[in-house]
Amino acid sequence: MKNIHLIANAHLDPVWLWRWQEGCSEALSTFRTAEELTREFEGFVFNHNEAILYEWVKENSIGLFQKLQTAVQEGRWNIMGGWYLQPDCNMPSGESIVRNIERGRRFFQEYFNARPTTAINFDSFGHSRGLVQILTKAGYDSYIVCRPAKNGFPFEEQDFEWVGLEGSKIIVHRSDENYNSVWGQAAKELTEFLPDKEAEEVTLYLWGVGDHGGGPSRKDLQDLKELAKDNSSYNLIHSTPEAYFKERTARPMELPRVADGLNPVAEGCYTSQIRVKQKHRELENELYTAEKMAAAASLQFGRSYPDKELKEAEHALIFSEFHDALPGSGSPFVETDTLRLLDYGLELMSRVKHSAALALASGEERVKEGSSVILFYNPHPFDITGVFTCETGLPKQNWTTDFMYPKVVFDGEEIPAQAEKESSNFNLDWRKKIAVQATLKAGQMNRMDVYFKPLPKRPVFSEIVSSEEYVFDNGEMKVVIDTTTGLLKEYSKNGICYLTKESFQLACYDDTHNPWGLGKKESHSRRNFQLLTSHEAAEYCGLSEKVIPAVRVIEDGDVRTTVEAVFGLHDSKAYIRYQLPKKGSGFDVEIGVNFQEKEKYLKAVLKTPEENESFSGQIMFGREELKKGKETVSQKWIMAKDKNIDKALAVINNGTYGASYTGCELGVTLLRSAGYTSSDFIMGKALQEEQWAPRMEQGERFYRFRIQGGSVEETEQRIDGEAAAFNEEPYGFSYCPPEEGERAAQFITIDNPQVIISAIKRAHNFKGYILRIYESTGKDTEAKIRLLDGRIDQNVFLKGFEVKTYKIDLEESCLTEIGLIEEYQ
Template structure:
């Protein structure tokens, strides 16, 4: 006899069209109602996930929480999923997803003594293929989703085998009936479901009023109870849970369709909407990862207490911001502001944690040298970083003389190329100094920078390039041409190989949509390129009222790098682009500042490469994936790369997730000025009121990227490049006390393709967690050293495999551990 597993739930967005306070009160109401129905209807079982909602119940109605604990013991209430909340499943890095699962597991194990084996993300807008390995290592073998819908699959079956990285796989149920039911309509909807799935030997049916909670109603439970009795001779319809459904499915040993890629695309507009949230989320991710490494080293080497509570609170702020209507930008303007405020809370916590740790890590450093200034750069990674590093210090004393003090610096006692650039302040005294050095930073260590100053006649000025045919930058490793008439890059050569076509790095406005989740028009006629401002327009935009300056100009130059600025405009918007060209490297950084005042319009950045055929890759959780390249909007994490097997062009970002490529033209999506929580639904239009309606992204937005061109082996190093660019060295201007002694580095890893994703206090407070992953898809054995403890441990990893190690400081043992250690 066919069995149908009824999974009653109440999908409840903590935030979306409402703020978290309303999400909290709705959780109280929904849980109160569902608990009462478990008494009124003897066979009824309620399912719910998301620890954050249970925490709100525990804090605000503890008596109800106790009753729910009892119902879980009785089997009338099922803890489903077991995560902290349902996040976006594309943009958070793998560490964030692990923390989400860990936070939920610890809560549910402590309060209910349960650990689910079926993961639940009903409403997330797609799912990264990197998630599969995380699920396996966290104890999950099954997964329930609603997106992508069946129209995006070449098969109709709702159950399929999803294969991920490093040999991982989970059995997925795609709920085609979605996760919600209409109040009072469950009986009719279930009848239709039974007809649609009559050929299935066993079925799973999600029901319950959702989005704003609600769950079961008395009328729906009454209708379902009646239907169960009426169909009893032909069907066994039972109130159930996801684990019971999958147990029955697996026992049948059915052959399933196989999917071996990310479950994307879904709601592609959400890869870009509310970009401030995305950028600040990335920043907090980076600050937590760097801060944990610093705090771990400070405790292990110098006895500074690990600030577990502060870091934990910052992590929880990060996790809430990753909710699938917060990070994707589909919430209201109030939700956007609340999320930014929460992220700022986490960043403030980490700023205090990181400062304390950094000061502790300067133990053994001599006090400042007479007549100099001093800064310390902490490299959080177990490998040296060579590059250009900028920081600010003050002069030893204010300069009131008619001259300009120019810096020269040494790093770890060795003099290095140095230049001065425009400082952050515009104060009238020559006092603050922005110093840029070219140096190699020692791994997992404080790197000391001593700065001296030489008096020169005045602040440096730079050559005019507007009258040149092309501005050519050639450092012997790469040659870049910038067109003074367009402000765009016309050529980028490494050696004799050309990587770009003329007109690269062009900002383009594309006719968009007010739909927060939606896409924009891809037709050529829907695109208008920004153009270079006239000299008069550019000078006015720059606030230069006493002279007219060219809109393409060198604004910084010295021994370390050259910076070229270009000013553009279109319609009601303007922007600046700064090409940052190092004197001894093959990469280029670009900073963009946009002053945006457009409705329903997308800003993309077009880069026509010299390679018209190839493979477009993007970073996913603990790995990489080949992405679509017919102009579709795709999502990736810290980097994208375009390669034809011989040549490679990489783009590392500081918090931009959406992009596309077509015929070798890369389009990096910067912003999307849609309406807030605006969508079409069943021909009902939003934004139809005759009034001014605020769109997203109005005002100033900033973006940062690092580009590199070279041979195919650039792909072997792009993950390390992206890690060092995002988790950048921590900078502290400090006159060290001279107390204490220097210690050996905390950790070293000898293989460039094996990265440390986390180095932190273990979740139970005993020992430390060290997490590694292989980043290129190649089986590797790496030696992990803890020099301060005299420990060296070989670790074998399959391609893209995650390995979690536990370090016991008492026994000085480093051993494999559970992912959620």
């Protein structure tokens, strides 16, 4: 007879329609009841995952926790999945997913001696193809998902082979019955489910009350017992995911093959609650930069490694990645709590970074008479050329009406520099925001001495609206801004056009109130933000006593020109700043939006001269082709490219994930003003109560992008490194060095731009440090890695998209490859 593996579970969201405190309380109740039922019903096995819930039990009911340990030892309770929690499986970086698995793995090994081999993410809204390599290298041989649902696949089978970017493979079970059963209905739902699965030689069935916990009930268990007794067609087995896959793989049959990401699912989740997404990216960037700097300070100067702070920040990051927090499908309370937690992690990392920076500034000469000092630490293994800014104070307060203009000396030579509007509005010429054009050396501190000369007044800039267009040309690139619309009219590099007229149009579309959805099928209306009048521009900028052009130059000098344009739509306002460097072939764009529309989504639309043949984006430890004409999800960059004409346009972001490419329009999705957890369900249409109800993204939101055109090969090879440098910015600060000790040597360099550092940090399971790298382009490659000014100098080989982790062995002066996941020891 056919075996039906009954996998009893209680999907328990730590947060969703409720806050974490209620999730904690429900975990205690669910686990207590489930443990009792495993003793009451012989042969019954309960499955549960997510280490965070077990941590809450351990902290609040040690007696129950000990009962769980006994139940696991006796086989009544199965540790399922083994991750810290079920995250979103598209937006976190590959490194973040590794940390999630590591944190869960160490907990379950330490307290339960358990190491699951089937990973589960029942409720995540799609799954990045980069997961396959992570799962296989973490020791998993199987994976259970519920999304995309059956209609998202071209085959009926629930089991399929999923192929990773670099060729790794894992068997996946798509549970068509989903992960929940209604209380008291498990046997009935099973009876209705099985006829559709008669062709399966063995079947897996998830059941148990979920979302808010609950799990099995006595009625369900009794009903299943009666069903098993009265049935002669199949065996009902209280089981585990591992037992199902053991039987499944022992019955070989050809499986459907999937070599793509398991997307899209709930496309609105790529943008909903954008502040959470932006701050999540910021903490990812700050945590991984702080680890690099702390490792450098420890290895080079013996500075104590801040384990506690880094672990706390890592916990904040992982919790924020929960699949109803990061996707923006939680309540307003969840948004508030997640932002607060991310801010906590960011505060910790600000302290860690500055402490490390002070150590890494050791040995710098004292400040020279009449100057100030700014320092930039480049944490990356490659030199970075571009525009960098830092605020500092004058050597002496300026009590005159003169405006002090900077001259910057770097490595004994004067470099392009300019003063820009500082962050404060204290009307005394004292604080200085300095922008420089420089090349920061890899893996080390870069010192700049700043001198000042007096000017009669702060510089002002010529108006540009007397002509229909403003043309910026630095010899490498040409940018044309239409002064009648405020939009970009042309972006060319070496005479080749990459963007054309009406680029950066802010376009507002009708949207659903549902945070999981995107757009309304019955309406495709689009309303564009329009350039403000001079009076409206002055009012928006807070200049009630002036009239100013809506398009104007706000910064200019030897480093860059910044053009600002201001726009409006109904009660919403926005500004766009085009930051155009005097050297280089790419430029930055800053967008600020004060959004007041409801149930709308907003895109920044870029227009390519022709429809490029393909559209791609960064995913976990790699990249993949994205579907044109659809809303897609990716990480730090997207790219429209065409090999036939050898053109690629890359858009790097610092915290957006949703985008589309339709025809010649590349649309970056900035925000959605949907309702919180709003879903038309059993009781009818949501948000119909006659009272005020909050919508997402009401207020100010800010974005930064880097635009880079080039040949396909050049852009593809360098885009991941450029995106890493844009996101994990060099750490700039003002300081008067004490001239103590020796200067830091170069910490790390890698001579191949295809090879990206994922992490440098202290190891958990041995004394010392690890280095994790990956190949970013999909091509086999070799790279030379130099650590600690050549103390380690070693060539490494990576297959396309391969991730490798190394122990930094200082005794043997070498890198030794180790496993992806640091196990508990």
